[in-house]
Structures are given as C-alpha cells and as structure tokens.
Amino acid sequence: MSQPVAITFKPQHPSFVAEVEGVDFSKDIPDSVIVQLQEGIDKYGVLIFRKANVDNATQVAFSRRFGELDSMPFIRRRGRFPDQPHIFDISNMDDSGQIVQTTNRVQAMLSKGNELWHADMQYHPRRDKYSVLNGVQLPPKGLGGETEFADSRTAYDGLSQEWKNKINDKVCDCSLLHNRRLAAPDLYKGVDPYDWPISRWKLVYPHEGSGRTNLYVTSYGYKIDGYTVEESQKIISELIAQGTQPKNTYRVEWEQDGDLVMWDNTAVWHRALDGSAYRFKHKRDMRRTNTFDNGPNAWGENEVGNDWKVKLPKEPLAHEIGREGGVWRR
Secondary structure, three states: OOOOOOOEEEEOOOOOOEEEEOOOOOOOOOHHHHHHHHHHHHHHOEEEEOOOOOOHHHHHHHHHOOOOEOOOOOOOOOOOOOOOOOOEEOOOEOOOOOEOOOOOHHHHHHHHHHHOOEOOOOOOOOOEEEEEEEEEEOOOOOOOOOEEEEEHHHHHHOOOHHHHHHHOOOEEEEOHHHHHHHHOOOOOOOOOHHHOOOEEEEOEEEOOOOOOEEEOOOOOEEEEOOOOHHHHHHHHHHHHHHHOOHHHEEEEOOOOOOOEEEEEOOOEEEEEOOOOOOOOOOOOEEEEEEEEOOOOOOOOOOOOOOOOOOOOOOOOOHHHOEEEOOEEEO
16 A cells, blocks of 8 residues: 655745645646645645646646636637647747747737736636646746735735725726736726726635635726725725735745746735846746636626636727828827
C-alpha cells in the first residue's frame, strides 16, 4: 500500500500566500494531495509551485480537479491555442509564436487594464473561482512583469465598523469597458458602459472555504446602487487603497521557466506589473486556466444560468476617427 503524500506549505507573508513543495506534476496527482491543496488555497489564497513545468494538457487536467473550466473569451484574437479553449493565451507572442514586434496603440492601451487591481472575470455574470497561471517561458529577471496580489479578506477585516455598515449590503455594477477606460482614458471616450454588458456583484461576500468575509471590490466596479458614478468611484478607490496597503500585498517573482501560481479570485485581488522592458525583446509565454465558481454566490446578483460573454465596441478610438472622401482618417 502506497504511503500518503505529504506536501509542505511555506508561508510567504504574515496573512496569505504560500509556496508549495512536494507536488509531482509529472505523475497523476492523488486525491489526497488535491484535498491538501484545497485546504491550502482556502487558507492562503495564493499558492506558488516552483518549477512545476506543466504542459497544456497537464495544466487543464490539474485545474479541472478544482472545478468546471472557464473558456477564453475571444474578444480580439483567438490566441495560439484555438483548439484548446480552456487555455487563456496571455503572452507577448502572436498566433504563430513569435514576439509581437509592432506597437499597436489600441492593444497597448487595452492591456493596461490588467495593471489595475482586479479579480478575474468579475465583469461576467458567473464569476471565476480559481486561476492557474503557468510561466512556460520567462524573460530574464529584473525586467518587470511580476504579479502582485492583495489580501482582500484581511482588507475587509481592517475596515472600520462604520465602513462595514456602509457597504455590507451594497451591490455594484461591474464593467470591463470601465476598467479599460480607467487605465487608459483615451479609450471609449463618450461611450456609456450601460450600453454594454454589465454584471452585478455585492461589495462583500462570505468566503466559503475559510468562513471569513471577502471585500469583492475591484477596478471593474463602476456604480454602486444608491450612489452616483462619481460617489461610487470615490468609495471604490478608497476601499482599494485600504486593501492594497503594503502590509496587505505580496509580489510574486517569476524566477524560472515552469513556475506556476494558483490563486482564489474570491479571496485575493491581483494585478500585472509593467513589462515594457522585455515586451519586444524577450518571450514571455504565459498560459492561464480558470475555473468557474460553483458555490452559493457564483452568480452574484445576476440571473442564474444566463451566462453571457462580454462584448466591447469594435473601435475603441471611434471618437478620433473621421471620414473624408471615403478614407478613414485618424
């Protein structure tokens, strides 16, 4: 009879994030290990696996052990893996696997939204629970591109009772368009987010795995019920500032090819840090898988079962475009 596999969690921060040792991704992972990992992710919110070295099939199979898989929404490009819809291609590579060399102004501005604090897919009606990000090929260290996390459960714990009373039952309209415009104000000028898909989420939810309370407030938040947009943005900004104080954050360094990071979007926020130093010089092959939330708050305040996918205007800079003699002029 084989001995149970014991894995080790090495805390990286006083309140969250742990490195995991003892998981062998080259073999079938026993159910007992998945149970331990579930307990770990419930506690720490972020798990780091150094040199996991998984391929697409292994990453998909591993992620599926934690829930139903989400699929990449093809908003502007299909990515390098059109026949593997569960692999989110978030690299700096084109569909043929070469480094993108041209500076596409629109694409560069759209990507800035990922540098704001967010939880994956909060702008959809059914939220994602877990994200698994695989650093297949990484640029040299020191050129940026780290992933920073914030402990949104401890952020809630740190709020005053006055703040908690103010937000505990509030619902917020969430918008991908708003996030992109917040990060790059030249995008979507004059466009009303309410003309495009909006999801609705409370600012506060119980965290099922730990029994704690989570502050589910991110840069996707646009308007809180009972407040104007301007008032809502002030509240959201203050809450994010509270949650992202240095004592609540941790920066994950991508140290070597094959590093893998898993996190719980209902327990932490995250953001990508600037990677302009490597973007056109070194490949950064990053592949993500996501699982849907299957808990009691999976659909938030949205219609259960109506799983629409986000859409954005085809021309993000429509306000800059004029038409003269049948030729588009920017």
